[in-house]
Amino acid sequence: MDLHGKLQAAWGHIISTYKPGTIELTGVILTQVIGFIIPATLYILIDTIFPKFSRRHKIQDARRQPTRQQVLHCVKVTLFNHVWVVALPGLLIWFTGLDHATMNLDPTVPPWTDFIIDFVFGLLAREVSFYYIHRALHHPSIYVYIHKMHHKYVTPVAFAAEYAHPVEHILANVLPITLPLYLKGAHSLSIMGFVVFELWEAAADHSGYDFLKLPPAELHDLHHEKFRVNYGTIGLMDWIHGTDVVGWDRPKKVKKVKIAE
Ligand SMILES: [Zn+2]
Ligand SMILES: [Zn+2]
Numbered sequence: 001m002d003l004h005g006k007l008q009a010a011w012g013h014i015i016s017t018y019k020p021g022t023i024e025l026t027g028v029i030l031t032q033v034i035g036f037i038i039p040a041t042l043y044i045l046i047d048t049i050f051p052k053f054s055r056r057h058k059i060q061d062a063r064r065q066p067t068r069q070q071v072l073h074c075v076k077v078t079l080f081n082h083v084w085v086v087a088l089p090g091l092l093i094w095f096t097g098l099d100h101a102t103m104n105l106d107p108t109v110p111p112w113t114d115f116i117i118d119f120v121f122g123l124l125a126r127e128v129s130f131y132y133i134h135r136a137l138h139h140p141s142i143y144v145y146i147h148k149m150h151h152k153y154v155t156p157v158a159f160a161a162e163y164a165h166p167v168e169h170i171l172a173n174v175l176p177i178t179l180p181l182y183l184k185g186a187h188s189l190s191i192m193g194f195v196v197f198e199l200w201e202a203a204a205d206h207s208g209y210d211f212l213k214l215p216p217a218e219l220h221d222l223h224h225e226k227f228r229v230n231y232g233t234i235g236l237m238d239w240i241h242g243t244d245v246v247g248w249d250r251p252k253k254v255k256k257v258k259i260a261e
Pocket of ligand 2: 160224
C-alpha cells in the first residue's frame with residue numbers, strides 16, 4: 001500500500017471510531033504540541049546541551065541573549081496563550097456536543113495535489129494578511145497597547161513567537177494561519193498539516209538560530225532587532241512594499257548623508 005493508501009486507512013479508522021468533536025479537539029491539541037511546543041523546547045535546549053554549536057549558529061551576539069529568567073517568563077506566557085487557544089474550541093465543542101465539528105472531516109483523504117494547492121494558498125494568504133495586520137499593529141496609536149509586548153525580546157528565542165497580547169495572538173498568530181483554509185473549506189488534514197508547518201516556521205523564525213529555516217530566520221530576527229523592517233513572513237510583501245531594507249522609512253536627505261559618509 002502506498003503512503004496515500006496508508007493515510008486513507010488510518011483516517012478511515014479514526015473517522016469510524018471517534019466522534020467528530022473528539023477528532024477536532026484532539027487535532028487542535030496535537031497541532032500545537034507537534035508544531036510548536038516540541039520544536040520550541042528543542043530550540044531552547046540546544047543552548048544548554050550543545051553550547052558551542054549554539055554560539056556558532058546564533059544570529060545575534062551572545063552578550064545580547066535573554067537571561068534564563070527572561071526565557072522562563074517567555075515560556076510561561078506563551079504556554080498560557082496556547083492553553084486558551086485550545087480551550088476556546090474546547091468550549092465550543094462542549095456547548096455544541098461531540099457529534100459536531102466545525103472543520104471538514106470528509107472520510108475521503110484528498111489527493112496530494114489538493115494538499116499542495118491548499119499549502120500554497122495558505123502560505124500566500126498568511127503572508128498577505130499577516131503583513132497588513134502586523135503593519136497596523138506598528139501604527140503609533142496602537143503599538144504601545146498591543147504589539148509592544150511582542151517586541152520585548154529584541155534578541156528572540158523560539159517561545160517568543162507566541163509571546164503576545166491576547167488581541168495580537170488571535171489577530172496576527174491564530175487567524176492568518178487558520179481562517180483562509182477554513183473559509184476555503186479545505187480538508188481538516190490539510191489545515192492541520194499547514195498549521196503544524198506554520199507553527200514550526202514561527203518557532204524557527206524566533207529561534208535566534210540561522211539553520212533549518214526557509215526563508216532564513218534572519219528576516220524576522222532583524223525585525224526584532226531593528227524594528228521597522230520585514231513585517232511579513234516569507235519576504236514577498238516586504239519586497240512589494242520596499243519594507244525589506246532597514247531605513248526604508250527614513251527621509252531621503254538622511255539617506256544621502258549616510259551615503260556621503
Ligand atoms: Zn513587529
Ligand atoms: Zn516576532
